[in-house]
Amino acid sequence: MPTIDDIRDAATRLRDVACITPLLESAAINARTGGRVLLKCEMFQPMGAFKIRGAWNRISRLPDRERARGIVTHSSGNHAQAAALAAQRLGIDATIVMPSDAPDIKIERTRSFGANIVTCSREGGAREQVAAEIMDRTGAVLIHPYDHPDVVAGQGTVGLEVVAQCRELDIDVDIAVVPCSGGGLIAGTSLALHASWPDAEIHAAEPDGFDDTRRSLLSGKRETNAAGATSICDALLVSTPGELTFDINRKHLAGAASVSDSEVRAAMKTAFSDARLVTEPGGATGLATILAGKIDIVGKTACVILSGGNVDPDLFADIISGPGSVNRESA
Amino acid sequence: MPTIDDIRDAATRLRDVACITPLLESAAINARTGGRVLLKCEMFQPMGAFKIRGAWNRISRLPDRERARGIVTHSSGNHAQAAALAAQRLGIDATIVMPSDAPDIKIERTRSFGANIVTCSREGGAREQVAAEIMDRTGAVLIHPYDHPDVVAGQGTVGLEVVAQCRELDIDVDIAVVPCSGGGLIAGTSLALHASWPDAEIHAAEPDGFDDTRRSLLSGKRETNAAGATSICDALLVSTPGELTFDINRKHLAGAASVSDSEVRAAMKTAFSDARLVTEPGGATGLATILAGKIDIVGKTACVILSGGNVDPDLFADIISGPGSVNRESA
Numbered sequence: 001m002p003t004i005d006d007i008r009d010a011a012t013r014l015r016d017v018a019c020i021t022p023l024l025e026s027a028a029i030n031a032r033t034g035g036r037v038l039l040k041c042e043m044f045q046p047m048g049a050f051k052i053r054g055a056w057n058r059i060s061r062l063p064d065r066e067r068a069r070g071i072v073t074h075s076s077g078n079h080a081q082a083a084a085l086a087a088q089r090l091g092i093d094a095t096i097v098m099p100s101d102a103p104d105i106k107i108e109r110t111r112s113f114g115a116n117i118v119t120c121s122r123e124g125g126a127r128e129q130v131a132a133e134i135m136d137r138t139g140a141v142l143i144h145p146y147d148h149p150d151v152v153a154g155q156g157t158v159g160l161e162v163v164a165q166c167r168e169l170d171i172d173v174d175i176a177v178v179p180c181s182g183g184g185l186i187a188g189t190s191l192a193l194h195a196s197w198p199d200a201e202i203h204a205a206e207p208d209g210f211d212d213t214r215r216s217l218l219s220g221k222r223e224t225n226a227a228g229a230t231s232i233c234d235a236l237l238v239s240t241p242g243e244l245t246f247d248i249n250r251k252h253l254a255g256a257a258s259v260s261d262s263e264v265r266a267a268m269k270t271a272f273s274d275a276r277l278v279t280e281p282g283g284a285t286g287l288a289t290i291l292a293g294k295i296d297i298v299g300k301t302a303c304v305i306l307s308g309g310n311v312d313p314d315l316f317a318d319i320i321s322g323p324g325s326v327n328r329e330s331a
Numbered sequence: 332m333p334t335i336d337d338i339r340d341a342a343t344r345l346r347d348v349a350c351i352t353p354l355l356e357s358a359a360i361n362a363r364t365g366g367r368v369l370l371k372c373e374m375f376q377p378m379g380a381f382k383i384r385g386a387w388n389r390i391s392r393l394p395d396r397e398r399a400r401g402i403v404t405h406s407s408g409n410h411a412q413a414a415a416l417a418a419q420r421l422g423i424d425a426t427i428v429m430p431s432d433a434p435d436i437k438i439e440r441t442r443s444f445g446a447n448i449v450t451c452s453r454e455g456g457a458r459e460q461v462a463a464e465i466m467d468r469t470g471a472v473l474i475h476p477y478d479h480p481d482v483v484a485g486q487g488t489v490g491l492e493v494v495a496q497c498r499e500l501d502i503d504v505d506i507a508v509v510p511c512s513g514g515g516l517i518a519g520t521s522l523a524l525h526a527s528w529p530d531a532e533i534h535a536a537e538p539d540g541f542d543d544t545r546r547s548l549l550s551g552k553r554e555t556n557a558a559g560a561t562s563i564c565d566a567l568l569v570s571t572p573g574e575l576t577f578d579i580n581r582k583h584l585a586g587a588a589s590v591s592d593s594e595v596r597a598a599m600k601t602a603f604s605d606a607r608l609v610t611e612p613g614g615a616t617g618l619a620t621i622l623a624g625k626i627d628i629v630g631k632t633a634c635v636i637l638s639g640g641n642v643d644p645d646l647f648a649d650i651i652s653g654p655g656s657v658n659r660e661s662a
Contacts, residue, residue: 022353024375043607044355105604269644273436276374276640278607309607313600317648 001248002149004195007156007188010057014157017056017089018045021158023165023303028274033290035297038173039271040162043278043309047109049235050158050185050307051075051082051145057154058143059086067092072140074098074127076234077106078308079145084115095140097130103234103312122237123227146184147242155185159192162303173200174300177286179307180204180213180256181236183245189305190252203295204249204256205285207231207264212240213249214256222246232261232315235282235308257294264288265319271306272320281315283308332579333480335526338487338519341388345488348387348420349376352489354496354634359605364621366628369504370602371493374609374640378440380566381489381516381638382406382413382476388485389474390417398423403471405429405458407565408437409639410476415446426471428461434565434643453568454558477515478573486516490523493634504531505631508617510638511535511544511587512567514576520636521583534626535580535587536616538562538595544572544580545587553577563592563646566613566639588625595619596650602637603651612646614639 024039042050059071070093073083080096087094094115098107099122111117118134120126135142144151159176166173176193178186183204190202204213209229216223224240231237241249259267264281267288271277279287286304289295295302355370373381390402401424404414411427418425425446429438430453442448449465451457466473475482490507497504507524509517514535521533535544540560547554555571562568572580590598595612598619602608610618617635620626626633 019356022355022375024353025350027377044353046358048607272609272647273644276379276609278603278609313604313651316603317652320644321648 002153002156002191004191006153007160007192010153011157011160013057013060014053018052020161021045023162024275026275029270033297035299036301037290038303039275040158040303040305041277042158042305042307043283047081047085048308048310049078050155051078052085053157054151054154054184055079055082055143056086058148058150059083059090059092061150062141066141070094070138070140071143072131072134073143073145074131075145076237077102078235078310080110081106081113083143084110084113088114095134097127099127105312106310146182147244149244152184152188152245156188156192158185158305159189163192163196171301172197173303175201175203175297175302177203177205177289177295177302178305179236179282179285180206181238182242183213183249184242185307187245187248190248194252201254202252203254205289206256206258207233207236207285208258208260210237211256211258214258216241216246217250217253217256232264233282233285235280236285257289259285259288259292259294263292267291268319277306278309279306280308280311333484333487333522335522337484338491338523341484342488342491344388344391345384349383351492352376354493355606357606360601364628366630367632368621369634370606371489371634371636372608373489373636373638374614378412378416379639379641380409381486382409383416384488385482385485385515386410386413386474387417389479389481390414390421390423392481393472397472401425401469401471402474403462403465404474404476405462406476407568408433409566409641411441412437412444414474415441415444419445426465428458430458436643437641477513478575480575483515483519483576487519487523489516489636490520494523494527502632503528504634506532506534506628506633508534508536508620508626508633509636510567510613510616511537512569513573514544514580516638518576518579521579525583532585533583534585536620537587537589538564538567538616539589539591541568542587542589543570545589547572547577548581548584548587563595564613564616566611567616588620590616590619590623590625594623598622599650608637609640609642610637611639611642
């Protein structure tokens with residue numbers, strides 16, 4: 001399990017690669033929620049999502065003999081871009097296994113960073129299986145998208161930054177809400193936030209039908225999502241929590257809430273209209289849980305991580321303008 | 332003419348009202364331009380544009396006897412919202428004269444800050460005339476949108492922040508490109524930037540057909556735009572430079588360039604896709620001049636001010652997704 005020192009070390013390593021993303025506030029969003037909402041804007045990372053933090057911290061630590069073998073990973077798109085970008089900067093061959101229905105923008109950008117793309121079905125364990133076959137055949141090193149201490153420590157730098165930024169504003173965070181799929185971002189962030197604010201309540205935000213972390217926290221063991229569910233949140237469709245990440249999250253999380261597609265769309269429209277921010281569906285789940293009233297922040301200070309902004313333009317256009325696309329109550 | 336100390340004083344006064352907006356960078360935009368582009372993100376101000384800086388600095392300095400008379404101003408929308416917000420926070424009555432074709436979102440939000448709205452034609456000097464009638468009738472104090480030293484000093488805080496943020500990154504700016512209409516933002520910014528970087532080249536970015544500052548710089552006197560021109564840049568349609576602002580700008584600007592609607596749309600799409608930023612048309616003119624190759628920044632560091640993000644959702648949706656809306660060369 002990574003320590004706070006591992007996270008601090010990752011922050012040093014990320015200095016010239018990732019940016020310290022702004023922590024923004026919108027009076028209109030505060031008014032909607034009855035609390036104070038600090039928006040941590042990870043869409044401004046070089047590849048448009050937090051994933052560069054973990055990918056760089058993991059890949060840049062590979063010894064030369066492993067770098068020479070190349071890397072392989074599987075991802076619905078944001079870790080794909082991050083791993084491809086990190087590998088390109090380090091001069092390492094990268095093969096990325098992506099579901100064939102990943103957003104075009106994510107596939108194109110991953111390719112633009114010089115990676116080899118192998119597409120596969122989104123069903124079952126297809127991605128992991130194809131990646132394993134490539135490892136066997138080529139000797140490439142697997143860069144797991146979340147279930148590795150270096151990846152978790154890298155994602156934890158989001159939390160370190162939130163602490164530093166809040167200290168500068170002289171405020172403490174009562175509640176943090178973090179989009180969750182495999183659980184790497186929330187695991188790392190929890191470690192960092194709890195090192196400074198041991199009493200902060202940390203909540204996972206998941207799409208309806210992909211609430212494996214919520215159910216796992218309740219049962220105390222890693223649960224799996226039923227097959228056949230669908231969600232607009234292409235980045236959050238992992239079927240079960242990671243081993244390492246769940247081990248951390250079971251100790252640190254106060255709970256989890258899930259949101260429907262229409263709640264996510266309403267949150268994206270609100271982020272656009274009230275805060276002039278571009279979020280992708282998965283990146284807006286944390287804000288959606290609060291706007292939909294599923295996590296109560298009245299009178300409290302909440303940090304909401306907007307984890308990414310890689311959204312196909314046509315979908316974004318439909319969400320901000322299309323009739324019927326918006327939950328009028330919250331938009 | 333405001334001094335650098337006036338601008339520093341404005342920054343102190345703005346501490347709890349405006350935010351220090353992030354200075355962001357996009358590798359993709361750098362690659363498109365051949366230079367290093369620092370994007371100063373004014374859409375993250377409380378009302379979505381830089382205008383709160385000047386409006387607050389002006390209105391908060393009014394003595395009690397003037398506050399009691401109320402304020403009146405005329406604006407296409409961003410200064411309107413800023414003046415309304417400032418007046419609301421200070422408990423001052425505000426009447427705002429707006430052109431009837433201002434974007435719905437700007438009219439609605441101005442009203443949401445508790446101001447009385449009076450609409451008028453956009454033609455000729457209608458706005459100024461209606462505002463003058465209200466002053467005569469009610470005794471309200473005119474808060475000019477740009478042509479006042481307190482307003483210019485307030486807008487100049489953008490430049491102060493750019494200098495501080497660049498110092499932290501240990502970089503100097505060679506070129507700054509600033510959207511320009513009445514000229515308040517670029518006048519204040521020029522004063523602040525030249526106080527630290529006397530050799531920085533500062534360029535105005537205007538819409539085609541509204542290039543009064545460009546022509547005024549060439550002729551040495553305040554030129555007026557021909558009637559009948561149209562532009563997507565609703566925030567930049569003032570017909571002639573301000574007296575005070577032109578007096579500053581003629582001494583400080585290296586030049587000006589103008590851009591077409593399609594160049595502005597392409598820049599807005601690029602800001603969305605490459606940097607996940609929401610800009611309004613007028614706010615994107617600076618970026619548009621660079622992306623369209625009208626200001627050469629190859630090998631240089633350019634600060635581009637993205638001055639606002641108050642754009643009607645339907646227009647934004649059309650720009651990021653609609654066929655034919657994009658200049659394919661630069662998108």
